[in-house]
Amino acid sequence: MTLAHELGHGVHQYLARDKGVLQQNTPLTTAETASLFGETLVFHSLISREKDPKVVLSMLVREIESSFAAVFRQVAMKRFEEAAHTARRTTGELTTGALSEMWLETQRAMFGTSVTLTPDCGIWWSYITHFIHVPGYVYAYAFGDLLVRALYKRSLSGGKDSPRATWQCSRPADRTGRRRSSGPLAWTLPIPTSGRRDLPSSRGWSRRRRT
Numbered sequence: 001m002t003l004a005h006e007l008g009h010g011v012h013q014y015l016a017r018d019k020g021v022l023q024q025n026t027p028l029t030t031a032e033t034a035s036l037f038g039e040t041l042v043f044h045s046l047i048s049r050e051k052d053p054k055v056v057l058s059m060l061v062r063e064i065e066s067s068f069a070a071v072f073r074q075v076a077m078k079r080f081e082e083a084a085h086t087a088r089r090t091t092g093e094l095t096t097g098a099l100s101e102m103w104l105e106t107q108r109a110m111f112g113t114s115v116t117l118t119p120d121c122g123i124w125w126s127y128i129t130h131f132i133h134v135p136g137y138v139y140a141y142a143f144g145d146l147l148v149r150a151l152y153k154r155s156l157s158g159g160k161d162s163p164r165a166t167w168q169c170s171r172p173a174d175r176t177g178r179r180r181s182s183g184p185l186a187w188t189l190p191i192p193t194s195g196r197r198d199l200p201s202s203r204g205w206s207r208r209r210r211t
């Protein structure tokens with residue numbers, strides 16, 4: 001699934017390559033949409049071919065846990081981040097203990113009474129590299145997860161305004177000026193067999209690995 005996720009970023013960068021370096025990156029709101037759409041395609045393909053009911057059940061449980069991590073957990077982290085930045089602006093430099101208290105408060109709001117968080121859990125904010133390298137980013141996972149579930153459902157309808165059709169319209173033109181052939185985006189993407197200059201750069205999307 002991690003490979004499907006990162007390949008989704010790769011497909012996005014590949015299809016956007018004719019936009020030029022200044023415009024090919026997505027805004028933050030939709031940064032994780034293509035990657036989570038890739039995960040969703042792979043998940044539904046795998047589970048549709050699985051015959052063992054126990055394996056199907058485990059896959060569904062994993063999918064639910066994944067959605068929990070993408071929505072509730074990332075929203076909790078967003079609220080921690082917002083609290084930390086607000087406190088820094090209003091009260092000045094923050095101690096590690098103050099940040100840990102904010103972390104525990106926002107994590108408890110998420111878990112409610114289902115999990116007992118000890119004070120040792122307070123320092124866990126420090127392993128989220130997004131807070132340092134891409135501040136304000138984590139909500140994109142929650143937005144992307146929810147948007148993709150709606151887009152995937154619409155894509156199953158196969159209508160002309162479905163995400164699949166929309167994405168086909170965004171395909172770059174080939175050398176003759178024609179749009180590339182239709183078909184499911186992820187499975188018909190033409191990857192050059194010779195020369196690597198058209199392949200997407202890993203820069204820009206490698207930093208978006210889910211926390």
Ligand SMILES: [Zn+2]
Nearest residue numbers: 035208209210
């Ligand atoms: Zn991502």
